[in-house]
Amino acid sequence: MTDAQTLDLAQVAALAADIREQIAKAVVGQHAAVEHMLIALMARGHVLLEGPPGTAKTFLAQSFAAAIGLEFGRIQFTPDLMPGDILGSNLFNFQTSQFTLTHGPIFCDLLLADEINRTPPKTQAALLEAMQERRVTLDGTAHPLPDQFMVVATQNPIESQGVYPLPEAQLDRFLFKLDIAYPSLEEELRIVTRFGENRGAPSPADCGIVPVASRALLEAATRAVSAVTLAQSVADYIVRLVRATRESPDLAGGASPRAAVLLAGAARARAALDGRDYVVPDDVKALAPSVLRHRLLLSPAAEIEGKQVEALVAYLVEQTEAPR
Numbered sequence: 001m002t003d004a005q006t007l008d009l010a011q012v013a014a015l016a017a018d019i020r021e022q023i024a025k026a027v028v029g030q031h032a033a034v035e036h037m038l039i040a041l042m043a044r045g046h047v048l049l050e051g052p053p054g055t056a057k058t059f060l061a062q063s064f065a066a067a068i069g070l071e072f073g074r075i076q077f078t079p080d081l082m083p084g085d086i087l088g089s090n091l092f093n094f095q096t097s098q099f100t101l102t103h104g105p106i107f108c109d110l111l112l113a114d115e116i117n118r119t120p121p122k123t124q125a126a127l128l129e130a131m132q133e134r135r136v137t138l139d140g141t142a143h144p145l146p147d148q149f150m151v152v153a154t155q156n157p158i159e160s161q162g163v164y165p166l167p168e169a170q171l172d173r174f175l176f177k178l179d180i181a182y183p184s185l186e187e188e189l190r191i192v193t194r195f196g197e198n199r200g201a202p203s204p205a206d207c208g209i210v211p212v213a214s215r216a217l218l219e220a221a222t223r224a225v226s227a228v229t230l231a232q233s234v235a236d237y238i239v240r241l242v243r244a245t246r247e248s249p250d251l252a253g254g255a256s257p258r259a260a261v262l263l264a265g266a267a268r269a270r271a272a273l274d275g276r277d278y279v280v281p282d283d284v285k286a287l288a289p290s291v292l293r294h295r296l297l298l299s300p301a302a303e304i305e306g307k308q309v310e311a312l313v314a315y316l317v318e319q320t321e322a323p324r
Contacts, residue, residue: 007220009228012042013275015221018212022067026207027060028194029187033178035273036290037064037152041218042225042269045175045262046131046151048116048166048294055180057154058114059202065110066204068218069211070148073108077119083126087136101138106130109146109215113153117163124170127151131173148218168253168295175262176287177294221272228268229278233323238263238284241320245296250312253297263291281322289313 007015016038023034033049037060040047049057065072075086088104105111106127116124130136134145153174156163171177183191195202238260246254267283289310296309 007217007224009224009272009275009277012221012224012272015213015217016042016273019064019067022209022212023060023063025209026063026202026204027056028190029183030056030060030180033060033180034064036176036178036287038273039266039269039287040175041068041150042222042272043175043262043265044148044150044222045266046173047153048171048174048177049152049154049180050157050177051180052182053156055182057180058112060180061112061114061152061154063204063207063209064152065112066209067211068110068213070109070213070215070218071146072110072112073105074112074114075105076114077116077123079119081119081123083123086123086126087138089138101143106136107143107145109148109150111149111151113151115155116153117155117166120164121167121170124164124166128169128173146215148215148222171294172256172258174294175266176290178290225269225272228271228276230264230268231278231323234267234279234281234284235264237281237320237322238267241284241288241316242292244316244320245292245313248312248316250299250302250307251296252299253295255292255295259291259295263287266291285317285322288317
């Protein structure tokens, strides 16, 4: 597929299929996670991957970046990481007597924020402006980031030692939170067969991944996605579903209006990847758990009763009447 100024939905779906094919060369399983990452890419959203150590969260992000062919940056989050290590800084050049901007690793197309919850909230907050406005402000000057800028963050479960919970403002900027589970028996056997030669950590290039997209191609794809029709009845359904999270007695904190906007954009992307130029309620139902799970806080009474956010989201989706 070649770069083009415009793409139709069939071409968008074909591009997504090419990306899936490349990722499958390296990553065994994780089909739902790959699909959600593709939707986030087309909807210009960010993704948080959570799962126990050793479940290939980092490798999945690396393989995804290699397949789409954009400039890749990686930050290994540690307890001593400082905001300047992410954003960069203005350094004084004694030879020219001027300040020179040194870009941090955030200046890229796709940023892997690895183990993001191993750094304190002060450092995590360095990503807030970049994730929302796609720009970085240093010493009062705004520096734009690429239009396709995307954060793929990984984290271990909060029960792990040495981790910090992500602030609500940070979580709300992620389109999806995806739970990366252990592989099935068959998948784990394939992993051991493929990578069990004790030759060190494989890279996407070692697995034969080649880029099948480009910045221009992805920009054309996101324009095509934004043109997908969102009927007023479906938009009303999204708003009612999000507002239901704020009215539930089992939830101390509901989803924000940003969640409704992001859910609508993701539903458009899902429809486009399915080759449709219109959103159906099933798009919303399929994506609601990944969009809402990290934005909701259980009430103290619900916690005592042992209720789970996932079950409450499923209940609200079932109880909110969808358009026919």
